[in-house]
Amino acid sequence: MFRLLSWLFGFSVFSGLIVLGGVAYYVALLNDDLPDYTVLMDYQPPVTTRVHAADGVLLAEFARERRLFQPVETIPPMVIEAFLSAEDKDFYSHFGIDVAGVFRAARDNVVQMVDGSSGNLVGASTITQQVAKNFLLTSDQTWDRKIKEALLALRIENTFTKDEILELYLNEIFLGLNSYGVAAAALNYFDKALYELTYAEAAYLAALPKGPSNYHPFRRPEAAIERRNWVLDRMAENGYITLEDASAYKNENLNVIPRAGGSQLYSAEYFTEEVRRQLAGLYGEDTLYGGGMSVRTSLDPQMQLHARKALMDGLIDFDQRRGFHAVEDTIEIGEDWGGALAGISPLGDVPEWTLAVVLEMEANSARIGLRPMIDVDGRVSSERITGTLPGSAVSWVNEPLSELLNVGDVIYVEPVAGEEGVYTLRQVPEIEGAIVAMDPRTGRVLALVGGFSFAESEFNRATQAMRQPGSSFKPIVYAAALDNGYTPASVILDAPLEVVNADGSVWQPENYARQFYGPQTLRRGIELSRNVMTVRLARDLGMPMIEEYSRLFGVYDDMPHVLAMALGAGETTVMRLTAAYATIANGGRRITPTLIDRIQDRYGDTIYRHDERICENCQQAEWHGQAVPMIIDSRAQVLDPMTAYQITSMMEGVVQRGTGTAVRAIGRPVAGKTGTTNDYKDAWFVGFTPELAVGVYVGYDTPRSMGSSSTGGELAAPIFADFVAAALEGVPPTRFQVPQGMHTDWIDPATGVGIVAGGSGVQEAFKPGTGPNLMTSVIGVNSQAFDNIQTGANQQPGFGAGSLF
Numbered sequence: 001m002f003r004l005l006s007w008l009f010g011f012s013v014f015s016g017l018i019v020l021g022g023v024a025y026y027v028a029l030l031n032d033d034l035p036d037y038t039v040l041m042d043y044q045p046p047v048t049t050r051v052h053a054a055d056g057v058l059l060a061e062f063a064r065e066r067r068l069f070q071p072v073e074t075i076p077p078m079v080i081e082a083f084l085s086a087e088d089k090d091f092y093s094h095f096g097i098d099v100a101g102v103f104r105a106a107r108d109n110v111v112q113m114v115d116g117s118s119g120n121l122v123g124a125s126t127i128t129q130q131v132a133k134n135f136l137l138t139s140d141q142t143w144d145r146k147i148k149e150a151l152l153a154l155r156i157e158n159t160f161t162k163d164e165i166l167e168l169y170l171n172e173i174f175l176g177l178n179s180y181g182v183a184a185a186a187l188n189y190f191d192k193a194l195y196e197l198t199y200a201e202a203a204y205l206a207a208l209p210k211g212p213s214n215y216h217p218f219r220r221p222e223a224a225i226e227r228r229n230w231v232l233d234r235m236a237e238n239g240y241i242t243l244e245d246a247s248a249y250k251n252e253n254l255n256v257i258p259r260a261g262g263s264q265l266y267s268a269e270y271f272t273e274e275v276r277r278q279l280a281g282l283y284g285e286d287t288l289y290g291g292g293m294s295v296r297t298s299l300d301p302q303m304q305l306h307a308r309k310a311l312m313d314g315l316i317d318f319d320q321r322r323g324f325h326a327v328e329d330t331i332e333i334g335e336d337w338g339g340a341l342a343g344i345s346p347l348g349d350v351p352e353w354t355l356a357v358v359l360e361m362e363a364n365s366a367r368i369g370l371r372p373m374i375d376v377d378g379r380v381s382s383e384r385i386t387g388t389l390p391g392s393a394v395s396w397v398n399e400p401l402s403e404l405l406n407v408g409d410v411i412y413v414e415p416v417a418g419e420e421g422v423y424t425l426r427q428v429p430e431i432e433g434a435i436v437a438m439d440p441r442t443g444r445v446l447a448l449v450g451g452f453s454f455a456e457s458e459f460n461r462a463t464q465a466m467r468q469p470g471s472s473f474k475p476i477v478y479a480a481a482l483d484n485g486y487t488p489a490s491v492i493l494d495a496p497l498e499v500v501n502a503d504g505s506v507w508q509p510e511n512y513a514r515q516f517y518g519p520q521t522l523r524r525g526i527e528l529s530r531n532v533m534t535v536r537l538a539r540d541l542g543m544p545m546i547e548e549y550s551r552l553f554g555v556y557d558d559m560p561h562v563l564a565m566a567l568g569a570g571e572t573t574v575m576r577l578t579a580a581y582a583t584i585a586n587g588g589r590r591i592t593p594t595l596i597d598r599i600q601d602r603y604g605d606t607i608y609r610h611d612e613r614i615c616e617n618c619q620q621a622e623w624h625g626q627a628v629p630m631i632i633d634s635r636a637q638v639l640d641p642m643t644a645y646q647i648t649s650m651m652e653g654v655v656q657r658g659t660g661t662a663v664r665a666i667g668r669p670v671a672g673k674t675g676t677t678n679d680y681k682d683a684w685f686v687g688f689t690p691e692l693a694v695g696v697y698v699g700y701d702t703p704r705s706m707g708s709s710s711t712g713g714e715l716a717a718p719i720f721a722d723f724v725a726a727a728l729e730g731v732p733p734t735r736f737q738v739p740q741g742m743h744t745d746w747i748d749p750a751t752g753v754g755i756v757a758g759g760s761g762v763q764e765a766f767k768p769g770t771g772p773n774l775m776t777s778v779i780g781v782n783s784q785a786f787d788n789i790q791t792g793a794n795q796q797p798g799f800g801a802g803s804l805f
Contacts, residue, residue, distance in 0.1 A: 041159075043135070045069060045171060047292025047602050048184065051275055053299040054446075054597065058264050060272045062279075064289045068183035069602065072167035076195050078240070079182055082206035083170065085234035088127040091166070096128040096157035097150055127169050128153040130209075134172050175205060176212025177258060188259045189217070199241060200249040203231040204256075217256040218377030224254060258376050266349050267308040269454030271299055271445075274463055275595050282608070292602030297595055298444035298610075303437060303727050307447035310723035311435045314698065315452050318706075318715060319429035320396035328428075329410040331357060338372040342380045344410055346371065347455045353412045353426050356387070361407055364391030364400040368413060368423065386421075389413060393424040401425075428452065431706065433698040433716075434461035435723060436578045436593075440585035440693040442611065443593045445575075447727075459701070466571035467697060471529045471659075472675025472684040472712065473555065473568035475647055476580065478526050480549040481537050482643045487770050488523045488650055489752030492533045499535070499563055507564065509535045512676075521752040523650050523762065527658030529674065531567055538566035552590070552638040553580035568675060577686055578695030584647055585671070585688040587739070588639030641739045642767045648736050649765055651687065653749075660685060662717040666725050668733035674712030679705045685716035690734045692727060696720045738765060747772045 048063035072080075084091055090098055125133070132152035156165060171181040179185040185205050186194045192201070207215055207227040215224040229250045236246040265272075275297055279288045287293070331340040337357055346355045360367040366389040373381040391401045393416050405411065413423035429452055437447040450460030459465070482488070494517045499507040509531050511517075516532065525533040538546050543561035550556045550565075555572050559565050575593055582591040592610075599608035614632040651671035654660045659674040663685070672687020681703040686695040696716040699706065706715070738744070745754050746761040754772030755761045764772070 043168065044602070045180070046290030049279070049288055049291060049293040049295065051272065051295040051297060053265070053268075053297055053301050054444075055301060057301055059268055059297065059299065060264060060276070062276060062289055063178075065180045066178045066184045066188055067171070067180040068187070069171050069292065070181065070183040070194060072163050072170065074194075075170060075182065076197070076202075078199055079194060079197065079202045079205070080166065080170075081235060081238070081240040082199075082202040082231055083182075083209075084127075085238050085240065086203075086206040086231045087130070087209060089234070089238055091127050092162055094126060096126060096153035098126050125149070126153065128156055128165050131165055131169050131172070132156060135168065173209050174212065175208040176216065189256050191257045191259050198249070198252070199235075199245070200228065200232070200252040201255070203235065203249065204228040204254060206231050217254050218375075218379075221254060228254070256376075265299075265301055265304070266351060267304050267449070268299060268301070269349055270450035270460050270462065271297070271304065271448045271595065273454070273458060274448065274450075274460060278596065279599075293607075294600040294604075295596060296598045296600075298439075298446060298597050299448075299595070300446040303447040304449075306726040307435050307437055307449050307723055310719050310726065311433055311449050311696070312452060313722065314696075314715065314719035315429045315431050315433055316426075318431050318698070318710075319427065322430075322707075324397055324399075324404050324425070325427055325430065327405065327409040327411050328355065330406075330408050331410060333357070333359060333408050336384075337369050338382075338384050339380060341369065341371045341410065342374060344371070346412075347428070347453045349453055349455045353414050354423075356389075356411055356413045356423070358389075358405050358407050358409045358411065359386065361402055361405060363402050365389065366401055366405055368411075370413075387413070387423050388421055389423050389425060393419075393422060397425065428456060430700065431698060432457075432461055432701050433696065433719070434465065434574045435694065435696050435719065436462050436574050437692055437694045437723070437727065438578060438582055438591075438593055440582040440591065440688050440690075443579060443582060443591040444597065444610070445593055445595045446692070448575075448595070457701075461697060461701075462574045462695075464573070465697075465701075466573060467682050467699060467703075468571055468677045469555075469568040469577055469684055469686075470675035470677040470682060470712070471531075471534075471568060472577060472673045472686045473550075473566075473570075473572075474526060474529065474534050475584065475651060475673050476549050476553055476555060477534055477538055477541075477546055477566050478522060478650065479584065479639055479643055479647045480541055480545055481522065482646050483549075483640055484541060484545070486522060486537075487752075487766060488521065488646050488764050489747050489766075489772050490522050491519045491752055491773065492522065492525060492536050494518055494520050494525070494530050494533045494536075497532050497535060499539075501562075509563075509567070519751075521747075521749060523653055523752075523764070524749055526647075526650050526673070527653040527749075529654075529659050534566050535563050538563055549638075552636075553583055554590075554592075555580050568677070574695045574697045577684075578693055581672075581686050581688055581695065582693035583638060584644050585690070585693050586644075587641040588637055588644040589633065590636045590638050591693075592635075642742055642765075645736065645739055645742065646765055646767075652736070653762065655687070657749075659711070659713045660687070660717050662713055663687065663721045663724075666721050666728075668728070669735050670724070671736070672717075672720070674717060676711040676713075680707060680710040681705060683710055683712045683715040685712050685720045687720060689724065689728065690736055691731060692724060694720055694724060696723075741768055742766065743768070743771075745772050 045067055046065050047067050047069050048061050050058060051060045053059050129149045132149050174180055175185040177188045179188040182205060183194055186192050186197055190197065190201050214220065215227045217224050232246040232249050235241050236243050275295065279295065283291065329344055341355060341357050344355060355371040356368040358366050359369050368387050368389050370385045370387060372383060375381065397404065412426040414426050416422040416424050432451050434451065435449050436445060438445045448462050450462040451457055496516060497509060501507055511531050512529065520530060520533055543563065546566055547559040547561060550559050554576050556570050559570055579591050579593040594610040597610055598606055601607050612634065614634060615629055616632065617627060617629040620626060648671045651673055652669065654673055655663045655670050660672050663670050663672060668689060670687055670689050672685055675684030682699040683706065684697050696719045698715045742765050744763050744765050746757045747753060747764045748755050749762045752773040
């Protein structure tokens with residue numbers, strides 16, 4: 001018997017050793033196949049790029065995985081306590097594997113199987129093991145993966161401190177709503193920073209690692225609250241909060257408010273998208289969506305609101321003068337019209353308007369139902385709000401409403417101020433436009449609107465639309481002339497002109513009024529936008545020179561050397577032309593427009609700065625009597641400052657006496673120029689004050705005539721005036737500064753001859769060595785010819801090919 005027992009004991013020991021050896025060999029094989037855990041030392045998680053306005057307001061966030069890296073020392077203790085209570089209460093005492101937890105999990109699983117429960121088996125992964133799995137392994141439910149996870153946990157514990165491990169975990173864990181890490185989850189669930197969370201909110205975030213979809217705040221709110229309350233109980237059990245506090249916190253609602261993506265300022269969608277495109281071009285998509293950049297833009301939010309309102313009002317006014325187009329949609333009016341109406345998406349960036357359906361129709365009045373509210377979880381509100389649409393509230397429509405609308409028609413409406421339940425009819429304009437406002441000293445784009453609605457069309461008419469500027473290009477031609485011997489008082493003949501093209505065809509440029517006015521000063525030519533004078537001037541200067549100036553000003557990159565280009569027949573963008581005008585306003589020093597002031601990487605280091613001026617002695621830590629810092633402006637001087645002032649003064653005349661008189665209402669010094677292309681397809685006004693340079697464009701996306709008299713002075717100039725008046729409200733008017741060395745004389749604006757001050761004369765600025773004209777005739781033209789030219793009507797019907805005004 002003793003021998004048998006000895007044999008059995010020996011066999012058992014031998015078998016155990018073989019098993020242990022096999023296990024050791026198996027573990028050794030897995031150990032050799034472990035991933036390199038030291039990569040965690042240099043781990044750089046994809047982090048959300050955040051874009052801010054000039055005043056720090058958040059504009060947008062760009063990320064594939066919404067994550068904000070938060071150092072562990074800045075994470076509030078209650079957040080850490082909530083996660084430790086939910087996931088690993090012994091984290092700071094175990095060595096990477098919670099042995100007691102493993103036995104507890106095994107016991108609970110056995111009990112669960114004995115009871116026949118169908119729930120998920122209980123795990124015992126520590127936070128360290130979860131770090132190993134999340135960073136280095138897959139989520140496969142296999143023995144190989146679990147053993148590798150344990151081995152890696154032991155190695156990680158021997159290499160990193162507990163705080164370093166916890167930092168990796170809290171910044172990597174997936175918590176639903178595309179949120180990775182606790183900082184992003186706090187924003188995405190509660191629209192709060194971590195330090196603003198309550199205990200109940202922190203407990204809910206800590207409830208999510210086990211399965212965010214299982215505790216979704218809208219699809220499974222009961223389960224979410226139950227799991228959150230379980231975490232609060234564990235926090236009380238571990239001594240982090242009292243039982244009384246836990247009981248109070250458990251009575252709170254989830255209070256989840258999902259954070260919206262995209263632009264956070266509803267009026268700035270076009271601006272934000274342009275910034276996104278520029279960032280992607282500079283650094284690539286991966287850095288944009290995962291580099292954690294902090295981008296400070298030049299946007300002034302208040303000015304952006306003014307720009308949007310001015311453009312929208314202008315487009316709506318033009319569109320309404322052309323009558324009602326069509327309804328947005330048509331639905332069946334059943335027992336509940338709200339569900340069908342809720343299925344139609346409105347323009348999210350036009351919050352002033354509401355979708356409505358016509359419920360009843362009388363002769364000139366309609367009863368309407370408003371689109372129901374939709375909760376953050378997508379559920380349609382059961383409340384049904386109705387209102388009245390009387391024809392008297394739709395002054396822009398001449399026909400009775402019954403001739404335009406039918407029951408079931410879906411339309412846009414807007415509340416009538418001061419009248420409860422009364423609405424007026426709105427429609428999305430067919431016409432489009434753009435407005436850009438920038439600081440004329442720096443090129444910082446303070447406001448940009450690229451169309452009526454970004455939700456309707458993402459095409460940016462301020463930066464992407466190539467359009468003919470028409471006469472708004474003329475200041476470039478006149479600036480070239482003033483830079484090369486001409487003065488504002490120089491006289492150019494405005495008389496019939498024939499230009500023979502290379503193919504033998506003849507082009508006869510004509511003025512807007514189809515008349516000729518004889519000899520005219522340069523000032524009069526630009527104020528009244530004389531086409532023929534501009535062509536003569538360009539022919540005298542030579543188109544290569546005009547092309548060079550257009551390139552220096554950034555209007556065109558490669559302008560054809562044809563005379564029609566002097567009238568703005570080429571194509572450019574609102575942004576480029578506004579920057580050209582800003583260059584004039586800046587004394588001729590080149591302006592490069594920018595939407596981005598500064599970019600910092602994830603570590604706070606500046607990697608881009610728009611302002612490239614050199615500042616000497618700006619980096620001194622202390623003052624010891626050294627010289628005052630000096631800023632050196634290295635930007636190119638593309639125009640003589642005296643020339644810049646002369647063309648500015650001439651464009652002031654456009655506003656005071658010429659084609660841009662609609663802008664006079666601003667009541668401050670403004671220089672600018674209208675632009676209208678053939679057949680009234682494009683309307684422009686570009687101008688500036690000493691504080692602001694602004695460009696406005698109006699036209700159809702597919703160019704077509706906007707109708708007779710749809711000129712830059714009629715359409716674009718009022719938008720410009722409305723915006724500038726609002727943007728500079730409260731800012732004291734300032735005059736344009738005359739450069740040193742210039743002298744002024746009073747002249748007759750018709751002849752350029754010096755006169756006694758006052759009357760109909762104009763005070764003109766002259767460069768040294770120049771002055772008013774000394775004779776009234778034009779060289780080569782006698783007085784009889786002058787009289788004939790003045791009285792001669794335009795002999796050619798219609799406009800010549802390429803003629804613009």
